Amino acid sequence: MYRAKCTLLGRPLPNDELEHQRLGKPTALAVFASDALSSTAYASEEIIRALVLGGIGLAAFNFVLPITLALVAVLVILMFSYRQTIKAYPSAGGAYVVTKDNLGLLPAQFAGVALLTDYILTVSVSVSAGVAALYSAAPALHPYRVPIALFFIAIITWGNLRGVKESGKIFAAPTYFFLFSIAFMIIVGVARALTGDLHAVANETMPTVTKQAGIFLILHAFASGGAAMTGVEAISNGVPAFRPPEWKNARSTLMVMGSCLAFMFIGISWLAHIIKPIPTEDKTVLSAISTAVFGTSPLGHAIFLIIQGATMLILVLAANTAFADFPRLASFHADDAFMPKQLTKRGHRLVFSNGIIALALCAAFLVVIFSADVTHLIPLYAIGVFTSFTLSQTGMAVHHIKEKEEGWRAGLVINALGALSTGVVTIVIGVMKFMHGAWVIILLVPIMVYALMRLNKQYEHEHDELTRESREALARPVLRRHVAVVLVGDLDSSVATGIQYARSLRADGLRAVHVAIDPARADTLREQWLDLNLTKVPLDIVHCPDRRIDRALIDVVLRETAQGDTEVSVILPRLHRHRWWHQLIHDHTANAIARSLEGIEHVNVTFVPHRIAEL
């Protein structure tokens, strides 16, 4: 098993190599930006879809660019807000830590959970959209979209389990490939438009103007475009993954990422405004733009295919941002005892393996439930990330007021503006998308936060119980009496090993117990036992017609502990096998018994292994 793990994941990394797993700026951009950049593949389209569904005809395209610019304004505010955060929290900022520090633990749970749900959706949406791009090019793959999406998730999971540096290597090329393809398309498109060579596509079915666009329609379109902003927070959450000086490198990477995102988003929306492509079931706006810009010549078609391929790749790999951030954020929750402690453990390759696996399972679940259908996933998206933006920016504003560091007044203005604008966007998305699916998130996040609070209470309670009077407990005297009970299934050599061990305990009482489900078999066993003449180890047969062996054994041990001041050792002989599949084929009664006996004080379960020679 371990050898297989090493083959799959690479050699194990010792603790002292943790420091060296850092990312240079170009690699960091690839790891953290793919989520944000990939959203340009569908953000303009989502705005157009919302407008076209409003039934305002071709007038819809007059609003694409203004709405895009409004969203880019929010993006610019966010970028400058997060510059503040990265500097103030260089040892890993992100919504959770910032909110906790300034607003307290409860708001931090909201910020964290909202972000975690969004990371899960990032994986499901991006992978599904990537697979959709694939089967749009190769329709024969359509029936296999769910297994293909699961395969992609598996590949990304594997890459991340191997470690963050390696995953940077895998993902750098596709991110830059997408970036340059789209930039090339925008430049060629702008050049053709300036020479008057780029025209709107024919739309016979669509009237020029049907009716006036209402404020509701424009806000709905704005909310749809909000998905473009997911992923902007990724860098602030991952500052420690940068090479020193971490905060400076993270800041400049953030500015590069934001500029690229703004350039691509405006460029695509502007081209859409010129070309006016109506979104259909089987042709995305991006692909329609690309066809219009490069034409239908063989060269144009080749470039079209390259752009489609780059889009597919970036969408599938956008999931990687979530894989970089979800486990780290979950480990923050767990460090504060608001999530299971297992999430703080570093695995074989020093990454938070449990968080990676949890994310993969949740995302795979959504992909299966929604049959990898992007349309049904999209309305759940973006609300979580804007909730965490708002809380984190509010936290930063409070931070400036409290700390009053140099330049705090400017910082306060920036972060207050950030909090206000993202707060407004959160409300807009929540209201506009409520009926389309946002209600799931609005319902789920508070429930999750409640669960985490309960969990935290339990952890605190356990910690109190364990540490209270532990010094006195360590001086407790030994109990007066010690009884050993060996569980016997059949008369075989594993039982012999168990009895041999039990006798070495020199207990005050020693006996064998057989829990009888089949009375005939019990009779045979009794006779065989008498034949053996093992006078020192009498055999008790306990009948158990309801097949609940654990309950029958509890009765047996309770009779012993009833005598008071007694320590009971229940001895379970257990076969040891060499291969993992040999373990699977035997039942796990022994484990189940150990679990049920655990509830009784001074009843201890010992597994005595009996080795079977290899075949």
Add this chain to the structure above:
Amino acid sequence: MYRAKCTLLGRPLPNDELEHQRLGKPTALAVFASDALSSTAYASEEIIRALVLGGIGLAAFNFVLPITLALVAVLVILMFSYRQTIKAYPSAGGAYVVTKDNLGLLPAQFAGVALLTDYILTVSVSVSAGVAALYSAAPALHPYRVPIALFFIAIITWGNLRGVKESGKIFAAPTYFFLFSIAFMIIVGVARALTGDLHAVANETMPTVTKQAGIFLILHAFASGGAAMTGVEAISNGVPAFRPPEWKNARSTLMVMGSCLAFMFIGISWLAHIIKPIPTEDKTVLSAISTAVFGTSPLGHAIFLIIQGATMLILVLAANTAFADFPRLASFHADDAFMPKQLTKRGHRLVFSNGIIALALCAAFLVVIFSADVTHLIPLYAIGVFTSFTLSQTGMAVHHIKEKEEGWRAGLVINALGALSTGVVTIVIGVMKFMHGAWVIILLVPIMVYALMRLNKQYEHEHDELTRESREALARPVLRRHVAVVLVGDLDSSVATGIQYARSLRADGLRAVHVAIDPARADTLREQWLDLNLTKVPLDIVHCPDRRIDRALIDVVLRETAQGDTEVSVILPRLHRHRWWHQLIHDHTANAIARSLEGIEHVNVTFVPHRIAEL
């Protein structure tokens, strides 16, 4: 947990209630016949599809009835063959037992595995087809077909975990509802045809005759119709579920089921021959027939909807036949040590719960992988069941030759005919459907059989090892030396409980061991320990930079066992919690450690529970 189980599944049944869980004939027909009968919903259509794809125009419909009659001839042979089997093997016949008894264990594994794969496919195909019937009526549900299919599988699983009698109650109504709906449709259709009132639907696009039908085309259509025969064996495999006299009741139920199947199959094919409906993507042949028979008046449409609903129900519930048979068949394999022993265990309600759950998981896996798409599943179907028919009938023929019971000559003729005809059908299906998916089954079955043989070898080996010299082993002397090692994480009261127990062992050596992943924490612990002045229990700190606690502990115990003749008790304090979710939030390091130490002889792991008071 246990209380939740009782609420979900009903009160637990003790062993002596096993006998009373029997089925009356009408209920048995519903439980065992839904698979066979439901196949009439698509069998005629599959024949027509194969013929139409052959490009012979409307001439295709001339071959529907002859092919159906050929298949019904096979069905009649099968029915009489299985009458023989039921009588000869009243205590549960079925392909596995019959083949084992007469041809040996290896052919029996083939028969059994072929049948098991077919049961899994029965569940996947039937549930997917049922969901397709549902979303054909309500297209809005189409994107949710996978979760709906999984929901149906869950419901059926739940019904079966509650016990076979209850599941009979749940499934009786839909089976009879379908039976009577189709019978009504056939009678009305025949009446209208006899009065000259029923005509072929208009097929403008389809020429009357394009070319001659070749033998290959006819065989391919015949192979497609073979799916109608799946489920005929169900009764012979489940004879003990009938009320006494079991074999007589099973025989008459088989004849009723076969007659109903033949009547419905011929009726539908005959109506198809008259009406000539071309199968399309969104309209099944059965629904086209129903529309033609009942017309488009409001009453006609209502009846159409009823028939569609009945079809959906029977298809979803056909899966239940597999749930009645798969676990029983798997338990036969396991009884012979060819499958994991867990499959022989009766659960809470005396059903083979593990088999039920295994079937549900496999079928759900196929549903997810194929996105609940029937078209891609169908070619994998039927080959398995015909393989088992052939082996089982061959076995019966051998049985007659060996036993020479009264009337054995007639029986031999019947079963030899059965073996021959089903053998030919197996080859026809395998060849005709090979490229369409049958190759998966043809490849998978031998691989599975090989795996089962390996498993059996391992079980036999273990049994030999365990029983060899076990009597001598029971007299083995106690080892000279006994050392207890307490694993210490933090200085808390659970460790105190562990040390208290360890001291009660009166071992020759006792010490505490801390495996240090974080050196700073280890230093703190060392100081705290020295403060305590526990001179009887020295603390060893073992450094472990690679985070593999189990390996570090193995080194510790190996140093002890190296002294020879030593029994080591490794004592792991473990928190006991009251609620199941409290168990989930703590890691399972203790279990993992127990597993790794198991490989070393005379190293025994004791879990010392420490109870945490409830919050």
